[in-house]
Amino acid sequence: MTFRNRLRQLHRDFGYFFFGMSVIFAVSGLAVNHIDDWNPNYKLTVKTGLLSPSLSFGPPLPVQKIANSIGLRDTVTGYVRSGMHRFMIFLGTNSLEIDTLGRSYRYEQVEERWLLHAFNRLHLNELKNEWVFFSDFFALGLFFMAVSGLFLNKGRNGLKGRGGWLALVGVMVPVLFIGLYLI
């Protein structure tokens, strides 16, 4: 077997093995690139309004009654004074902040985009520990695939022909950005 054929087989096998990781990093990369425009981890819904004039604010603060008065069915898991006339009521990961002076409320419902969140946590290396070893292995695998990819074909479509030009243009794009914005 020639060196090129052996390289081709290895490139193919690495490609298969890292299929899952490539998809996770690609999807998460897209999601995190646009983090300024949207929240890739949670879907937030905010509802604001006024509390019923018939509600009294204690003490003790009737937190469950307040939550129920605006149609919330979640169980109150705790509450804390968050300002001069403000209280933050926790309903699991959702929260309800009330202003006892202005008798207003702000309810924030949080829904986790669990699959995307998991992808992002893997991509951004939040797990650390053993995960670092596997993601380092993936990084080395990508490096191997990038370099071995250059030598898969020879001739007109190989490194000395079209392939070489494409690789050069691909390298020039980040070089251009570094030159324009980072030096």
Added chain:
Amino acid sequence: MMLKSALFTLLSFSLLLAGEAKHYGKKLTLEKTTPIEAIDKAPESFVGKTVLVEGTVVDVCKKRGCWIKVVDDKSGSSLLVKVKDGEIVFPLEARGKTARVEGVFQKLESTMEETVEHAKKACKLEGKEFDPATVTKPDVSYRLKALGAVIK
């Protein structure tokens, strides 16, 4: 029978873990806490100092987990705790839990342009229309740059 006892063990273990304190970043070194109310009343005297604070987490950065807002239950005074992106990631589940945070207290002075930009962003987040007349002077804010935290 075996399945039931296995499930019971798993459930007990999960409940034990649920109540366990979670550590973030460096180990806490200070023992004495500084009340958030004291910092809130005289922030200038704490600038540059390393302090340990304790309070309830009322909000968490939902995009990057890079900050939490901690309040003192009695006074209602609050403190913004910031970490370097990616170094510590606070989970949204921290809301409503008690946090002990050690860090360096910082003063941030924005330029007028930065203040306008911040106000614009805040209005956009809340869905309000930005009125430039509301920004009259550059913003000065304080925060705790966290080194380590324990949340339970």
